[in-house]
C-alpha cells in the first residue's frame with residue numbers, strides 16, 4: 277500500500293528509528309510490543325488515548341478464558357487455541373511474579389496466592405439448561421430462535437453437553453508438565469465422560485428453574501486486568517520500549533529503506549516494520565484489505581452486588597444466555613452482567629435493543645437488580661477478522677497486509693498472550709525470549725488505569741437509586 281504525504285502539514289524532521297512500530301495500545305498491541313522488546317527489538321508503541329487499554333481492553337468483564345466456556349463448540353479449534361494459551365502463559369509469562377498460574381508436583385494447574393495476582397481463584401460456575409426447559413419449548417413466543425433450530429437442538433443439546441463434560445474431565449486429568457495441552461485435551465471421547473461433574477442446581481439468588489437446570493464447575497476464572505497491564509508495561513519499558521500516548525497514527529509510506537510512519541503530532545518515525553493492533557480502526561487503516569467485523573455488546577454494572585457467585589447460564593439459544601461476575605474495588609462489591617447480546621456496529625436500533633434485552637433478562641434472573649442503587653448499562657465494541665460475514669470469530673488472527681505490515685486482533689483479552697508469541701514467530705521466523713526480568717517497582721500509573729466498571733464504582737459516593745444508559749459506543 278502506498279499512501280501520500282499529508283499536504284500542508286508541518287512535518288518534523290525524522291525524529292527516531294525503530295525496528296518495530298506498533299499502533300494501538302490495547303492488550304493486543306501492548307502484549308506484542310512487550311514480546312518484541314524483551315526479545316531485543318527496538319520497539320515503539322503508539323496509542324491515541326491518554327492511557328493504555330482504555331478502549332475495548334478496558335471495557336470487558338475481566339473473565340480469563342482458559343477454554344472452559346468455548347469447549348461447548350463442536351469444533352475443536354476454539355478449545356485447542358484457548359488451552360494452547362495456557363501453555364503460552366506458563367512458558368512465556370512465568371517470570372512475571374504476579375502471573376500466579378503454576379503447575380504443582382503432580383502436574384495439576386493451580387492458582388497461587390500473590391499480592392497483585394493476574395488471575396483470581398474464584399472460578400465461574402455453569403448453570404446448564406436441560407432440554408425440558410422453556411427455552412426448548414416449540415410454542416414459546418419469547419424465544420426468537422427459529423423452529424428448525426429448536427427442533428435440532430432438542431436432539432443435539434444432550435450430546436453437546438456430554439462432549440463438554442468429557443472435555444472438562446480431560447482438562448482436569450491432564451499433566452501440564454508435558455506441555456502441548458492443545459494436542460490432548462480437545463480430543464476427549466466418550467470414555468472421558470463422567471456424571472460426577474454434574475450437580476443439582478439450587479441457588480436462591482438466581483431465578484432459574486431448578487427442575488430444568490443442572491450445575492457444573494468451570495475452569496475459567498475472573499482476572500485482574502490492571503495487574504496484567506501494569507506488569508506488561510513495566511517489562512516493555514524495562515527493555516527500552518518506548519510509548520507515545522495521546523498520539524494518533526495517521527498513515528505510513530513505503531520507502532526503499534523501510535517505512536515512514538506519520539503521527540498526529542507531526543512527527544515522522546522510521547521503522548523496518550509496522551504492526552496495526554488498532555481494534556475497530558483496522559478496516560479504515562488497511563483500506564479494507566482485510567474483512568473486519570465490529571460488533572457492539574452491552575454490559576451492566578450493578579451496585580451493590582446481586583449474586584454471590586460467578587455464574588454463566590449455558591443454553592444453545594444466544595439470546596437466553598447470561599453471565600454474572602462479581603467484582604470489588606476498595607471494599608465496594610458489585611456485579612457485572614453480560615450475555616449473548618450483540619449488534620452490528622452500524623445498526624443503532626439493534627444496539628439499543630441488545631442493551632434493553634440484556635437489562636430485562638438481568639432483572640428477570642437476578643431479582644435484586646430492581647432494588648439496586650446503581651444500574652449502569654454500557655457498550656463495548658469487539659473487532660474480529662472474519663472469513664464470512666455471518667460468522668463470529670472468537671480467536672486471534674495475524675494477517676500480512678503489505679510488505680512488513682501486519683494486522684492483529686486477539687479475539688479475547690486472554691488470547692493476547694498467544695497472539696503476541698505467534699505474531700513474533702510469524703514475523704521474525706523464530707520464537708521470542710521465554711524469560712523476563714523487569715523493574716517490578718516501576719510506577720506506571722501515567723500509562724495504566726482501571727477498567728471502566730471498576731473506575732465507575734470507585735468514584736461512587738453516597739448514591740441513591742440511579743439507572744444510567746450510555747448511548748455512546
Ligand SMILES: Cc1cc2nc3c(=O)[nH]c(=O)nc-3n(C[C@H](O)[C@H](O)[C@H](O)COP(=O)(O)OP(=O)(O)OC[C@H]3O[C@@H](n4cnc5c(N)ncnc54)[C@H](O)[C@@H]3O)c2cc1C
Pocket residue numbers: 299300301302303304305322323324325328329330331332333334335336337338339340341523524525526553554555556557572573574575655656657658684685686687688689690691
Ligand atoms: C463487552 C465486551 C466484553 C468482553 N469481555 C471479555 C472478557 O471478559 N474476557 C476476554 O478475554 N475478552 C473479552 N472481550 C474481548 C476483549 O475485550 C477484546 O478481544 C480485546 O480487549 C481487544 O483488544 P485490542 O487490543 O485488539 O483492542 P482495543 O483494546 O480496542 O485496542 C485498540 C487500541 O488502538 C488504539 N487506536 C485505534 N486507532 C488508533 C490510531 N489511529 N492511532 C493510535 N492508536 C489507535 C485505540 O485507542 C485502542 O486503545 C470482551 C469484549 C467486549 C466488547
